[in-house]
Amino acid sequence: MASSSTGEAGPPAVVLLSGGLDSTTTLAVAANRGFDVHALTVAYGQSHGQELTAARAVARSQGVRRHLELELDLRAIGGSALTDDIPVPKDRSEQEIGQGIPVTYVPARNTILLSLALAWAETLGALDLFLGVSSVDYSGYPDCRPGFVRAFEALAQEATRQGTQGARFRVHAPLMELTKAATIELGLSLGVDYSLTWTCYSPAPSGRSCGRCDACRLRLQGFAALGRRDPLEYEQGGGR
């Protein structure tokens, strides 16, 4: 659960880590800014376990101070293709992906995740939370926008011991204005090993990424735009 960080410890920060490309890059940004990184992974009933395996591998490889896993089964609440029996869409164009709120939206997910991060932050005495959201690629998710992040900061001030005593909480969303390609470029510049991450919403029976769901397509397009090869293996016939 815990592994030592290298170098001098800066102020503590809680980083939400799903094991995906975005949260992994965000974790590297937090470490690069000198924070003493505490990674929080929530197993919320995603339909596959690869994300959790990836989160553990990323936390280990980046030498976080502590990696905490919480279980919270959101399948009882449902309402999303990620936690329910709704099919994950495949082979959608970039334009289609950008329109409306996709069925893979999990109701109030980032609100729940940030609440849990806030609870841990209070216990640690941390004031900095990191969330790997971007308003560029998935404009349809309401809880991936700057207004959401600011509203959560305002809530944290009112909700906590430290906040009501005058300390300022900050929710860092370093990828907010970045395209997938820019995110990957940033991560590579910080030494992120993307072979450890997991992105696919709908893995093939072989266990490989499908290459056809929205998440795979955005990831593959991001690597392609940089002229880089994605180190993940994709199902034959998937990818591009």
Place this chain on the structure above:
Amino acid sequence: MASSSTGEAGPPAVVLLSGGLDSTTTLAVAANRGFDVHALTVAYGQSHGQELTAARAVARSQGVRRHLELELDLRAIGGSALTDDIPVPKDRSEQEIGQGIPVTYVPARNTILLSLALAWAETLGALDLFLGVSSVDYSGYPDCRPGFVRAFEALAQEATRQGTQGARFRVHAPLMELTKAATIELGLSLGVDYSLTWTCYSPAPSGRSCGRCDACRLRLQGFAALGRRDPLEYEQGGGR
């Protein structure tokens, strides 16, 4: 898990139900206002199971549309006498109870609970959430104040599909300005059976309420102020 409500169904509402005196009264208020009540109980690693048993009994007796239980073990986060090995204070005066933030404060608890209620509300198409907080008896808890409730409403607007499409979320906190005695009076007027509820932070080995923790003391004082007998059994030597 589900039981039919009686009469015509009003708009759906999600009521956070711990099984305690306050949330039980709040549930009765929601039903009395004509909402189609969906009760949400979160097992967050409280040190005893009596609360959950009480929540089930209350939900059954009040005929809620559905009672959903979620498990989320906050003991991994710790930081509270309710989820950690910190002793629960006993025999404190009303004045002592009113000062500062007690060790029974669970970091970001109400933020977490409201986030989960919000997720369920999104799935149900509900815009009304009910929370049994009071700023009177426990002035020390930051997440029991009107400013917290307003900040969460603002967050809900930004965080959700419905909110970003213009629907208005409301967090009802009908006990906010009520003393414990006024809460009990309200509940009795609505026919609440307080023998089903559970309040004690630190039950005796017999399974009875201790009568000495802050929660028991506030409850007993509330009944005493009304000249009513608390229908719960207390440990010999506890109570007043």
